[in-house]
Each structure stands twice: as structure tokens, then as C-alpha cells.
Amino acid sequence: MLSGLVPLGLTAGGRGEVCAGDKDWGARTGADGIMKQAFSLWPSQQSPEALRVPRNVNGKLPPWASGMPTTALRGSRHYFQAAALVLAAAFAGGTSILALPGPGGAGASWRWLALALAGLALLAVFMLVLRLLDRLQRGEARAYAIFERAGVSLWEEDWTAASQAVLALKQQGIHDIQAHFTAHPEQARTLRRKVIIRNVNAFTVQMMGARGPEDFIGPLDRILPDTDQTFVQWLVALANGESVFRSEAHITRPDGSVIDTIFMAELPKSLDGFAHIVVTAIDITDYKAAHARLVAAETELARASRVITVGTLTASLAHEVNSPLAAIVVNAEACLRWMHRPIPDLAEAEAAIARVVNDATRARDVVARTRAFLSNTPRQHRHLDLTEAARDAIMIVERELRGHGVSMHFDADSDLPKVVADQIQIQQVLVNLLLNGAHAMAETPAPRDLTLTLRHVGQDVQVAVRDRGVGIAPEQLARIFQPFHSTRAGGMGMGLAICRNCVEAHGGRLWAESTLGEGSTFHVTLPAAGL
Structure with missing residues (x-):
């Protein structure tokens, strides 16, 4: 079940290490050197604050609930x-x-x-x-x-059942739609089956390699797999009365292959308008594949550079340490000779021992200076938005989660305070826990639900990663955080040990709860900033 720690800059794309230095496949660098968002798994990322999904928890109904009927005729x-x-x-x-x-x-x-x-x-x-x-x-x-003849993929879809379900939830007093469907994923799956594709244009047929529009007409869940993370974001956008929805999704072709798309739709202003929503989709599969190859090449180059650096450092360290070690040997042998004389010369022997101590101290100082050099980079502690960090972590492992057939569910409190932490280390912890959860469900039947929640509890921010895997035996649960202990074949057993060290270095806690046959939940608490 347990995996080794995955560095933040690395993610698995088909098990091969691929650098995800851009936190989003669609990220690009502008002329000013600042990262620009081209597209994302998440609806809006214009600013860090926009990473928080709007909640509309004030009890108001969306505008379309009381809008006038709008018909073309x-x-x-x-x-x-x-x-x-x-x-x-x-x-x-x-x-x-x-x-x-x-x-x-x-x-x-x-x-x-x-x-x-x-x-x-x-x-x-x-x-x-x-x-x-x-x-x-x-x-x-x-x-x-x-x-x-638009030259882009267009889909006509009927979201009437979804809009009615969202409206019914809000009328029942349930206004945090994302939290509701995170807690009840089966309801989201049922709604996805009730969204109907009415028609697609010829460009869509060509893009999807289909025989005709009849291959798509029917329930949305035929082409939108359970591993897609955007459907619940649709429902949140409907509940909030958003005018436009845009995000990234992977959809299934008639031949069973999967392509990545970026899509956009203008959401209606009245309830009857949900019967005819036009969705625009753009195929970005080739772009992402090319980007993955480029990043893989950069990763290999970085690895080669690290190998050269380590080799140079090893040679330098060996040179620095060999000199005092050779002196220690010479002085120790001299001491023995002075001691073995018919009349031992204790003064000379004592001087030789003193030189041994001096040379040993010199060797120790060489190692200490090298260690200090390697750990010279200070931790970049700052006020960190855990919601943003969690979204980035999900995007880093999204492809591997999809490869394991995992359905990712994410929910965060809207009033979540920030924490003072090193972003790299906290994302390392989240990435490792998410991959552990995916590996834990590798042998379980679908659906494989993996849930990440962020809650404000007292003076702490609590992170919970819950899977529906086979669970951990009680006798193993007490040992999973020990170094070199792994319950997964081929695992190094260092991931959770390093995660716990990272969390405790930030003044937090990391522990696990598990029930055999039902899955496991890993909890992380971090002190909230300014409390």
C-alpha cells in the first residue's frame, strides 16, 4: 500500500518520472517570466484567491431558478x-x-x-x-x-435533470454543493447518467473517430468517465449561477481510447434553458503528450546533471577525507611502534595519539561542512493557502490517479485559514498520501473513490485523505510510519516516515485510521496562521 515519497517536481505519467515543474499542464511562461494559465482542471485560476471554488452558501437561489423562460421562437x-x-x-x-x-x-x-x-x-x-x-x-x-461548419467541436446537451436536482438541494437548505457531492459521490454518478447528449456536429464526429452523431446521443456518462473530476464543478457552477463554465476534462472515444479536452459553455439564465446547452470542446491530447515528452527530456537532463554533480562531490569529498585518514593511519602505526619498543617512549606515543585525534577531528569537520553545504537552502516558510496547494497536488498526480481508475473527490471549507509552511514540503506530503490511497485501491473493484478534504478545526487546519482500499491490519498500523517498513511490494518504506518528519517540523501531526475491508484515512493537522 505505501509508496516512497514522490518529490514535488516529479509525477508519474504512465509510471515514468515526468517533471511537473509547471503546476499545470497548461501553464506557460509569458515574456515577463510570470507563469500564465492556459487551462486547468479547475474552473477559474486567474488569481490565487480564485482557486477557491465559490460556495454560494448564503441560502440564495441561483438567478436561473426565477428567470423568465427563454425560447428561440x-x-x-x-x-x-x-x-x-x-x-x-x-x-x-x-x-x-x-x-x-x-x-x-x-x-x-x-x-x-x-x-x-x-x-x-x-x-x-x-x-x-x-x-x-x-x-x-x-x-x-x-x-x-x-x-x-464552425470548425470546432460542438455538443448540444440537456442538463435539465441536473439543474432540477441542484435546485431541489438548495431548496432543502443544502447550499454547499461541492461538500454534498463529495460526501455522496453516488448521487453525482446518478446525475451524470441523467445528463443527455442531444446532438454533436460533424467536427466532433471527426475528432472522436466516430461513425456519426448516433455514437454520442444518450447519457453523458458514456463519454465522461468516472475518473473525471469536472462534473461536480459543473454542478457547483450551476448552483452559484455562473454565466460561463470552462475547464479541462478527459473524455472517452467510441473505440475506448481517452482524449484530453478543454471545454467551455455559456450557462443559461432560466430553468428551461438547461434543455439546450451548447458545449465547445478542443482536443489538447497531442499538446499534452508533446509537453510530457519535453518535460521528460528536461527531467532526464536534470538527472544527468545531478549524477555529474554527485560524482564531482564524491571525488572532492574522497580527496578531502583521504588526507586526514592517511595521516591517522600513519600516526596510529607510529604510536604502536613507540609502544612496542623495549622501553616504550610514552611521550612520542602520546604525541602520535594527539595527532590521530587532530586528524580525526579534521575528517569529521570535512563531513560536517559538506552536510552543511548540502542543506544550506533555508525553508521557504510563508503564509500558504492549503486549498491552492491541494489543487496543485491533485493536478501533479492526476494522470496516475486516472491510470489506477481512481475517482478523485475534493472539498475544502470556504473560510479555511492559511498556514505558515513550506509549500514544497507540504505538497510532497499531499502527493505521497494521494498516491498511497491510489495504490491501496489497485486491487479493489470500481468505483475507487479517493477523497481529500480540508477542514478548519479549532486552531488547526485538518487534512484528511480517505480511500476505499483493503485497509491496514491493526498490527501493521502502528509500524507504517517507521523507516523502511512498507506493506506494498517493491516499496522502500520511506514515504510516510519522511511525511511525518515534514509535518512535525511544521508543528503538526500525521496519523492514520483504518478498517480492514473498508479503507484507510490519513489525517494531517497544521496550526493555522495568526491564531
Whole structure:
């Protein structure tokens, strides 16, 4: 179950070490040297504060819950209703005119004149209807042309059931949607099956390597796997009344292969608008693969550089230590000779021993100076947003979690205080705990739910990583934090020991709870800043 510690700069992409120096596959560096976000697993990352998912926990319903119905034909429907009323009025008026008694021929002429005017009115209404029908047909043709010839992947989806479920939860007083679905992942899976794909354009068919739109029409969960992390973010955006949703997702092709996409959708302003949501998707699989190869090359170059550095350091250290060691040997042999003389020369022997002590001290100082040099970098303690650090950690291991078929669930208190900590070390701890949880569920049947929660408890921030693996036996639970003890084949048994040292160095605690057959939960507490 337990894995070795994964350095922050490394993540596993198909088990091979890939540097994730960019905390996001879509991160890029601008001309000013500042990292720019191109895309992300998370909806919005314009600023560190935006990493916190908006909660809308004030009890208010989203704007679309009370919005006016919006239909494409609403204006045209009013025109048709008006035309029908005019037509009915003209027909009724003409009938009434024919039924009126009149004085001789003059009355008959008057009635026929009225009928002619009614006929002209009918003709005007008929021409209006024809113009409206023509406008409607041209509008439909234009919409069809945009949908089919846009040159990007477009999906028409029905999110009515999801919006109704979110609205029902809020009306029941459940306003923290992310926390709710983190605690009840089965409900999210049920809702994903109720989201219906109505249609896709030709570009989507080509991008997905499908036979036609019929390969996609149906429930969303056929193409959005359980390992995707964005569906709950959709539900949070709906609950908050967001106008636009954008994120990254991996979707399943008809042949079973998976591609990475970045998608965006404008969310409706009324409840009936959820029946026709248009989603735009862009395939970024090749980009991410190329980026992974580039980062892998950079990692290999860095590794080679480290090997050279270690070799140089080893040669230098050997040179520095060999000199006092050789002197120690010479002086020790001299001491023995002075002691073995028929009349031992104690003064010379004592002097030789003193030189041995001096040379040994010199060798010790060489090792101490080298150790001080290697640990010279001070810890970068600062006020750290654990929500941001946790999101980064999830993104670092996202591909390996997906490879293990793990469904990641994340929830954090909206009022979570910051902690004073070294970001690199804390992310090392989170990455290692997440990978441990994934490995613990490697042999368990799906669904494999891995949950990471952040809570404000008293004067501490508490992190919990819970898996649904096989669990840890009680006799093993007390030993899992000991160095070189591992319950996983091939494990080094150093990961959790280093994690505990990191946490305790920050004034926190790390412990585990487990039940055989039900899984394990690893808890981390860190003191909140300013409390």
C-alpha cells in the first residue's frame, strides 16, 4: 500500500518520472517570466484567491431558478398568435357582415365592400405569416450552418435533470454543493447518467473517430468517465449561477481510447434553458503528450546533471577525507611502534595519539561542512493557502490517479485559514498520501473513490485523505510510519516516515485510521496562521 515519497517536481505519467515543474499542464511562461494559465482542471485560476471554488452558501437561489423562460421562437410565437387573432377577427367580421340585413342593393354593395376589406386583411396576415416562416427558416439554416461548419467541436446537451436536482438541494437548505457531492459521490454518478447528449456536429464526429452523431446521443456518462473530476464543478457552477463554465476534462472515444479536452459553455439564465446547452470542446491530447515528452527530456537532463554533480562531490569529498585518514593511519602505526619498543617512549606515543585525534577531528569537520553545504537552502516558510496547494497536488498526480481508475473527490471549507509552511514540503506530503490511497485501491473493484478534504478545526487546519482500499491490519498500523517498513511490494518504506518528519517540523501531526475491508484515512493537522 505505501509508496516512497514522490518529490514535488516529479509525477508519474504512465509510471515514468515526468517533471511537473509547471503546476499545470497548461501553464506557460509569458515574456515577463510570470507563469500564465492556459487551462486547468479547475474552473477559474486567474488569481490565487480564485482557486477557491465559490460556495454560494448564503441560502440564495441561483438567478436561473426565477428567470423568465427563454425560447428561440418566443418572439415568433407572439407574431403567430397575433396573426391568428387578426385572422379570426377578420373571419368573424366577414360572417357578421354577410348576416346583416340591408336596404336593397345599397346594403348588398356595402356588405361586399366590407368583405373585400376583410379579404385584404386576411391577405396581409397571410403575407406576414409567410415572411415570418421565411425568417424562421433562414434563422434555422444559419444556426445549422454555424453548428456544423464552425470548425470546432460542438455538443448540444440537456442538463435539465441536473439543474432540477441542484435546485431541489438548495431548496432543502443544502447550499454547499461541492461538500454534498463529495460526501455522496453516488448521487453525482446518478446525475451524470441523467445528463443527455442531444446532438454533436460533424467536427466532433471527426475528432472522436466516430461513425456519426448516433455514437454520442444518450447519457453523458458514456463519454465522461468516472475518473473525471469536472462534473461536480459543473454542478457547483450551476448552483452559484455562473454565466460561463470552462475547464479541462478527459473524455472517452467510441473505440475506448481517452482524449484530453478543454471545454467551455455559456450557462443559461432560466430553468428551461438547461434543455439546450451548447458545449465547445478542443482536443489538447497531442499538446499534452508533446509537453510530457519535453518535460521528460528536461527531467532526464536534470538527472544527468545531478549524477555529474554527485560524482564531482564524491571525488572532492574522497580527496578531502583521504588526507586526514592517511595521516591517522600513519600516526596510529607510529604510536604502536613507540609502544612496542623495549622501553616504550610514552611521550612520542602520546604525541602520535594527539595527532590521530587532530586528524580525526579534521575528517569529521570535512563531513560536517559538506552536510552543511548540502542543506544550506533555508525553508521557504510563508503564509500558504492549503486549498491552492491541494489543487496543485491533485493536478501533479492526476494522470496516475486516472491510470489506477481512481475517482478523485475534493472539498475544502470556504473560510479555511492559511498556514505558515513550506509549500514544497507540504505538497510532497499531499502527493505521497494521494498516491498511497491510489495504490491501496489497485486491487479493489470500481468505483475507487479517493477523497481529500480540508477542514478548519479549532486552531488547526485538518487534512484528511480517505480511500476505499483493503485497509491496514491493526498490527501493521502502528509500524507504517517507521523507516523502511512498507506493506506494498517493491516499496522502500520511506514515504510516510519522511511525511511525518515534514509535518512535525511544521508543528503538526500525521496519523492514520483504518478498517480492514473498508479503507484507510490519513489525517494531517497544521496550526493555522495568526491564531
